[in-house]
Amino acid sequence: MLRWVFAIHFKVFDFSDTFWEIWMPFLVPVPGVLLVLPIKTKAIVYRNKKYKRGLPMISYIVIVAMLVISQMFTTAYFGELRQVKTVNEIDRHPLVKYYKIGHYALPQRWMGRFVRVSTSGRGRMRLNFDGYAVFPMLNDTSIVDLQKPAKYWYGFHINQRYSNTVSEAHKKEYYTHFVQYLLTQARASAYQKPDHFENLNAGDHQFLYLKSVSDKFYTIPEDAVVLSPVYETYDERTGNLLLWVFGAFGIGTILLAIQLTEGEFYSKELLKS
Template identity: 25%
Template sequence: MNNIKTKLQEVYIPFLIVSIGTILSYNIFRWTLDIKLGILPLKENLLNFWIPFALPWIPILIWLRRRIRILNVRGKRDNGYFGYQFAMAAAMAVPIIISQNYIEKGSFDLNEISSISKVKELKNEKYFKISSFNIDHNSSLPYVTARTSGRNNDNLNFYLYLACPFEETSSIWYGVEYKKNLSNRINEQRKNSEYRTFLNKSEQEFKTYNFQDVEYFERLGYSDDRDGFIEAIKERNANLNEKEQIILIPKNDVFEERLGNSFSWIFGSFGIGALVLLVMVVIPKIDEKELNDFKKNKPIKEDDLKDMLGFLNPMGENKATAILLLLNIIIFLIMTFDGLNIVSPTPKELLEIGGNRRIEVMNGEYWRLFSSMFIHGGLLHLFMNLIGLGLGSSLLENILGSVKLIITYIVCGILASLASIYWHENTVSVGSSGAIFGLYGLILAFTVFKIYPNYMRGMTWMLLGLYAGVSLLFGFLGGIDNAAHFGGLISGFVIGGILILTNKEQLKKNAS
């Protein structure tokens, strides 16, 4: 009984306190700054999913991670403790995500107005029931785009946004959206056929669209859909003020039923998560040594988190590796909080923030050869490149030194960008993989010419096969810029050869 009491006091009750505090804090933060004051310049997908998904890990890593260690858990990964952290994160994230739907919809009433012009007067409102309105059907403005989705970008999604102007007013638009989902693994010919079919079908449906079949309107917030309608409007109004544009989406459901069961599921999902955690905490025995260390405030002996943070320390042993990793992470965060889709930004979006394409570079925008090295086409793209960069640069920094490693990375990245625009006429290329392949070109040269000691060459060959070989193979299957990969790899190998010719003995000494 004392063991159960200790586990409840030291693990479970702190989890409940931290969880409830995290859930309440984020909802108050969201309601105050976004719903009430409207001063939070973040897209809805970030506020509704990605921040709630990531946020719980902060209090878990700060306050709960050490407490879990008092449980005598056995497992393959970190003695099973990661499973507890994941369960805690899920128990917090799910109710936070559900509560965003409730807050976003439940914080606004339905405003019944007589004319569309009244919408401008109700700047802080979201829902409108308009007694009379007319649409200029012939002045509708289209915009078509595509995004990938799924765990491995398995899905291809086509979107057609039609911004239709209301009569007798400006800057207020009736939004009509069509979309189609298909597999991203089909060949290009099939994709083009599906795309044309989608456009033709949508066009035919729009010809008979009933604009008056609407129960109420919802004003679109800052989102990818709103960006799509804004792009449609900008096709004919290049200098318009985007913030002043109001996009109204027709709704046909009953307004009072818009929340569904979301309120009860906030508490229900948290209750389920808390019950699962209770069982997980009660079942294992207590690790007496860890409990004593915890009470004495001793740090964890083998702390993977501490090691990872040390690896990202620009003042630590691997300065250049840390700097390059942090640059890629920080720039991705800035881009995301600036409105770029975190999963699948479009080529147009990537080009606008510094992506690499032949026509722009040939017209004098040479900076794109450099800027594109730090831009990534989604979270998965960034994650895979961070792994490749961390592994590759850690094998080179002690041999080259921090300054030479950064210079080599940049030179190879620029040469990879040049290879990309030479090979591709109209492809928007982004990502650090060209520069990373340059580092692997150096590793290849140092392996072939035996700069690395014998005991390391087996590992370098395996790494080259797993990362570089697999990446190139997937590049041949489509969707990856292999021109940049080969450009970086060859550049790195040539640079490595030059370094070996000029300073082989010193390189071997550093490697040993």
Template identity: 20%
Template sequence: MKGLADKLRLIYKPFLLITIGFMVTYTFLHWVLFIKAGIPLKENILKFWFPFTLPFIPVYIWLRPRLKLLQFKDDKGSFGYQFLACMAMAVPTIIAQEYLATATGKLTELENIAQISQHDRTKYYSLKKYYIDKQHFAVQNKLSVTGRHNENLNMFIYVIMPLLESQDNPFFSSNKYWLGQKYQRQISNRLSNQEKDDRYKAFAEQAQKEFYKTNFENFTYLEVIGNTDDREEFNKAKRRLGQKSTAENIIFKANTEPFEARNGNKLPWVFGSLGIGLLAYLVFLLFPKLKGEEEHHQFTSGDSSGISKL
């Protein structure tokens, strides 16, 4: 039992403090710097890549020296515990950023789309009067390969339509407001070129049918598409209509569910994933043994650059 108590005190407690501290600090900086201050940064970097990669820094500085107290057959064992700690930090932090973006987004109620310039820019909007011009749409196609061994072929079709005040308002080349719709499908990248072409044609035909039968005016609120790869593809489609991308241009995504449901189950998943990560790390700490008492004493006596103060 003394060995377990030492593991909890010397390794698990610092891991717990680092995990919670990282998640809270990163989420706070996200809110202050990128939501309130509006510093421009790609959303996939802010919501995924930073939370995924940055945990390696505190783990390397503060947790890695403490993992040297455990007995491993080789260095791979220590690296595995570092990686597990990083994942335990990254997953709930990534989910927390998605929750932060939806939970802090404000809804602005407008009579028509022309009133948007009279208000501060927000993430969500509701409109009483509007018209989606499906006659002047443009399409952008995209293919990408994903997977550890490039085994997945992802097919995307981006459709953009002018969002007007009413059906009586004509479409101009300087239109500022747009509605975007994305269709996507994933197939095996190991198919022959002919099979890929056939699958893409079937996908395009299905997307076309779905587009024409969809009533895009049947939405409860609009969501501004932020600084994402999707927005870049929608802008490419918009340029096919002779449209230039400016700061005044806004591309929306239509949502049909109630505004109150925008957060979904993100918050429970934040705490759920955090709890799973903390529990998993505790279980894994039960397996390796601690090294000798002399090393424990030297480590906790202050020879470890202050991390024993955690």
């Protein structure tokens, strides 16, 4: 409700989707789990102390899961779709989540790319490549200013996972192959016609996309906006998220009920005695 009133309806809070979908769900339950839950469950006595220690952790995980899914649904469902004729008309509607653009041009000569390399897994056994490619979105491909890059950028992203236990020579081969694959797929994507575009506001990997801009241009515009192509229709934007919201609530309720039934309730008088 707080998000709908101040961020969606009145647009007072201009936080990124990452804040609402990740940071807020992880931070909001902390006071309740640490301060309120111990007081409310003081009358529950467990014969096995593991259940007592596990109750806050399970409660926190359940609440976070429900909040994350519900916020993802909120982002998609309340995201406004605005139809514009050209890219320049987006300036009139800067806070819109989705755009349907009638005409735009992507000069492939000025495509920029950036690859983020990381490791993950137990013992860092997985080698991760995340590739980002961007094209300036223009009304006319003949107008490209190296000193003043475009404000709006077509964003493309792919990722692949490899084994990190191979030799350095093989890792370099993996990287070279991935870069070529990224460039090929990005160019192919530029020829496709998406249903609409999603506005990747600050925080949603936009800074990684914008690193691709410096691959071709000297400066990165401070007000740059990355638009990611969406091929599903606008009506399909929520997918099965609503079912997951109720599913997470049901599963969470069952888990908490099982956890609570493992203990026995005692009155305050018995606890004092």
